Amino acid sequence: MASTIEIENKSKEIETEILPYIRVYKDGTVERLMESPIVPPSLQNPETGVSSKDIVISDHPSISARLYLPNSVQSNPKKLPILLYFHGGGFFMESAFSFLDHRFLNLLVSEAKVVAVSVEYRLAPEHPLPAAFHDSWEALNWVTSHSNSSDTNTEPWLHDHADFKRIYIGGDSAGASIANYLALRAGVETLKGNANIAGAFLSHPFFWGSTPVGSEPNEGASHLHARIWKLVYPSAAGGIDEPTMNPLGPGAPSLATLACSKLLVCVAGKDALRDRGLWYYDAVKNSGWEGEVKLFEVPDQDHVFHIYNTDTTAAKQMIARLASFLVSI
Incomplete structure (x- = not known):
């Protein structure tokens, strides 16, 4: 019915x-x-032992997050790297509290042994871009503000367990685009606590542009990605070539200013966004950026396969690669 x-x-x-x-x-x-269903946080997830809880970062605007803590903190007092994570969904769907992202973060946190902050940013079309970018910048500054030990208004999981010399940012699809935005903005603006970003990973980044790259079809405004962009960012001055969608578009900041020392770009062989990810990776390499950029490609897999099918060999390889990157500094 x-x-x-x-x-x-x-x-x-x-x-x-x-x-x-x-x-x-x-x-x-x-x-x-x-959309995948919303699920609650849990203390000591039965599969991974990872604990999670939900917190409010800001009321105006409304920004919240789900925090993750590996069970290793019970036996090892050593401070852990921090991962500020941004979910995918084209800027208009999914959630930090969804089943798919909750399952993925539990697995990644368990393997990488990091403290993770998965950000619930506002979605379009109710809150069109650049709202998600601004929310994510606020969330990053909320995290870095904890590096000032004299601040008493802190989140205990971060204050007690996080190493603020090892702050990572990362995301999948639209979340990867957010990570790129933050790394570039942090290159020209000071973060709270004078903190620095150690590394960033971009998994299957949601980038596009008016000029096709590689094997991309020449469909212009009728292409799915162009239609999504018009829905989520109708006021974008450059349309599909606005710099947050096209990092090499007109007026885009130089990728040489990325504010991290390590960068991992992940692509999937069957992903329609694969060639755009390779193009971004090559652009970073040739930009004059002084950090270390790596490429990780999984053939015969589609867009964000590691989020949808975590039990496959390919997904386990992907999660293991992300985990090794998060402990590489």
Whole structure:
């Protein structure tokens, strides 16, 4: 039987839809058609032993996060690296509290032995970009503010267990685009606590542009990625070439200013975004950036495969590679 909401929405006028992902009605109602369910945090996850809890970073704007702590802290008092993580979903779907991201972070934190902060940033179209970028910058500064030991208003898991000389940022798809934005912004703005970003990983980054790269189709504004970008950032001055979507677009900051010493770019062989990820990796290498950039490609896999199918050999290899990167400094 159809729900009351479904019946009501059948009579509404659709403003835009990108199937099978999202439908937006002219009255402002939004239907997200493909999302994993929200799940609660847990103390000592049965599979990994990782503990998690939800916290509020800011009320205005509304920014929250799920924190993760490996069970190794019980037996080892050594301070751990910090991972500030950003989920994917095209800037319009999914959540830091979703089943898929919760499962992935539990596995990654268990293997890497890091303290993780998974950010719940605001989503488009209710909160169009650059809201997610601004929320993520606030979240990064909230984390780095804990590096000042004289501040009494701190989160205990960070204050007691985190090594603020080893701050990492990273994300998948749209989350990878956020990580790139933060690394570039931190290159020109000082973070709270005068903290530095040690490294960043970009998994299957959601980059695009008006000029095709590699094997990308020449479909212009009709392409799925261009339609998503128009939905999530309708005011973007450069359209699909706005620098947060096209890091080599007109007016984009130099990649030589990335504010980290290590960078890992991950691509998947069957991902429609693969060539754009390779293009970004080559651009960083040739930018004059003084850090160390590595590429990790998993053939015969599709976009964010390691989030959807964590039990596969390929996903385990991907998680192991991310884990090794997070303890490499």
